[in-house]
Amino acid sequence: MKDLRTIGLFLILFIQAPAGFASAGQLTIAKANKAYADGSYSIAAELYLKVAEEGYASPGLYYNLGNAFFKVNDYARAILWYERAKRLDPGNEDIDYNLNVANTKISDKIEPLPELFYKRWFTSMIRLFPVDAWARICTWLFIAGLAGLVVYLVSRVLILRKAGFWGAIILFFLSLFTFLFAWSGYRDTASTSEAIIFTPTITVKSSPDESSTDLFVLHEGTKVRLLDNIGSWYEIRIANGSVGWLPKTSLEKI
């Protein structure tokens, strides 16, 4: 009994752990928030950036950074940081809204390819929570399932035993599903790479070679997906499905 309690305490401590530290960063953020409120957006951006460069991450921090860049009309950087914030917290409405506003400010308007309905549903389901939240839900559901099994084994009351057994099965299934959501969210963001164009105007080439045919022109702030890289070139795909090559220096990875 005593063992169980220590384990529980241990688990709770671990779950709560990330929220507790980094107070030095918090101090800088408070300063940056004040600068932002006073309208000194470039100072606010600098301060937020300092916190980010110190190795801290948070969707809120990235979102604020995007806002600060937006206010100094640096839309490419604003989009970059909004996208980074979105990776950490894909379902956040504020991030989506501001990203949309920023996207109306850039030159390229790309009509994205429509997705199949079940894919859309799946994506919207995944985006309900951040990847890590899904993962956490998954572990807790798994633990709850195990607890159900324990109830099934221990209880002498028939109803409790039944509830424990079926509950455990349902919980294990849910845990499996949430794991799938977490995993595919993880695959979408962490392992595939996207980038934002940082050159005011750049011509997309047909092959990784300066002398190859010009395919189309992209402008600052447009998001591209990176497919491949050869030497100092990336193969990129834009939202409407067009593919081409861009020099690495013109892009900043999200």
Add this chain to the structure above:
Amino acid sequence: MVKSLVFTLVTFLCLITSGGYAQEPRLTVSARQAVAVGETFTLVYTLNAQGSNFRGPAIQGFDVISGPSTSTSSSIRSVNGSTTMTITYTYTYLLQANREGSFDIPAASVTVNGKQVTSNTFTIKVTKGNAPGGGQTQLQSGQGRGGGQAGAAAGGTNDVYVKAFASNSNPLQGEGIVVTYKIFTKVPIAQINISKLSSFSGFWSQNLMKENDKLQQTTQIIDGEQYVVADIRKIALFPLKSGRLVIDPLELNCVAQVRRQTRTKTGDPFFDDFFNDSFFSSGIANVEKNLKSNPVIINVQPLPEAGRPADFSGAVGSFTFRAEVDKSRLKSNEALNLKCTVSGRGNIQLIDKMNVSFPPDFETYDPKVTSDIQTAASGISGSQVFEYLMIPRKPGKFTIKPITFSYFDLDKKRYVSLASTEFTLEVEKGTGEPGAMLTYSGANKEDIKYIGSDIRHIREGDLKLMIAGSRFIFSPLFWLMLVVPLALFLLFFGLWRKLAARRSDTVLMKNLKATKVARKRLRSAEEFRKAGRQDDFYVAISQALWGYLSDKFTIPLSELSMDSVHEALVRKNVAEAIIQQFIETLKNTEFSRFAPGEKDISMERTYNEALEIIAKIERELR
């Protein structure tokens, strides 16, 4: 040889005979051989006979300002009784050279006594012009060569010229400058017509002189020559952009009154004096002149970036600002007037709107702008009044935020922001409310008006900072949180299984030992019977039966009684017949205990019954 000699003689004789009464008619051209670009000069054809039907040359490369004008002079000479009369016809052109180069003047012709006389051709070289006001005086040109008469004309460039002056050629953007066009003349001029005004591109301009103002004349000595100077145009200019701006030249034409200095060289003092008398020779020629001013280059400095207020819209000068509303309490649907007045000196007419943020539910109209501008020679001052009419459509309490006006102060060299007070308006429900009349039409609903769009505000408070790149999923902790509970569960499961096994073992043992225990009890009952201890006998029998039942069917003793035994056995799926017999035996045991009669016999029977039923159950369960 002889033939040619004869020809010469004949010719000579002929000359003598004809020379007696008439000269050979000749048309000669004369002009200066070199002129400068922009210079005006005369081209004179002289005919020493009475001619008619003068056909002038096709003059190319020059502007013909006037001509051909014809003049005649005659002289009668009487030498020793023989009188000679000389007639001279002159045809005069006034030309202006307009480009560099060498130009041929083709031959002209005239008819004399039915015969056509052709002139010689003439070449004029035009050199690069010297700027007006250069100080050179070239008054008379084309001193007559042939006949002696020369039409003196409005000569050199510097008799009359126009010059533009800027009061400041390095103004700030929006700073007013005054450009003055002055005419300098040594000859009387009349009818000044501006043929081409400068286009002040890049400037906002305001004429500082009225059209019919009389020209103010002054005299001025330039390079020792006395000029009459008059301002012909005075314009206030406000640069709208920074950089190098060029005001292109103003062009005008005027009529210069040129004294024609006719000289008759007759060699006769009397005639000379007579004809050179002022009365005769004071013929004043009206010469039309085209004048062009110099272009003016203005280098406009941009306004400083530092400290530029957000609402700055280009006002430069020194201004005061006032805003007022005509009432602060009113009823809905009543009109309200907001009056903003900007007054001062500077580019006041360029202030075209105020930064007024109206309450969103107000109906507003474009402002009525009234300008009261005074133009003086020194610049522009005055006031600009903006009257905004607005009608609140809904009752409530509204505020109009302070109206701000910013300008660049030229004296202090910095931006100045002026602000009005904040206006609070209390709007009561008016009688003419449409909603009040349309009582049954439902609420007066409106769509939300979007006044602007912006990104949402930053997130404040705890941002829950993490270490960048740290993720919970697939982290060791994640796996730990899956594996540790699973391991704990398996451990628990194992323990539970062991425990359950041990517990089920005791049940089995009881089950197995049940018969043995029962037999043992029955044996002790047999001994009690033999010893004649009747009470102990029945207790032993009863214990044997109940104990057997409890152990065999794993029913706690506490749950067993005479009333519940049937139920308990049914639950354990014991056959009904056995249950009945068992209960019968139990009852008999209880009954026999207290029944009268032979104790020995009844005890023996009870003992046998008990043995029988236990054996029967054993058989049944096997």
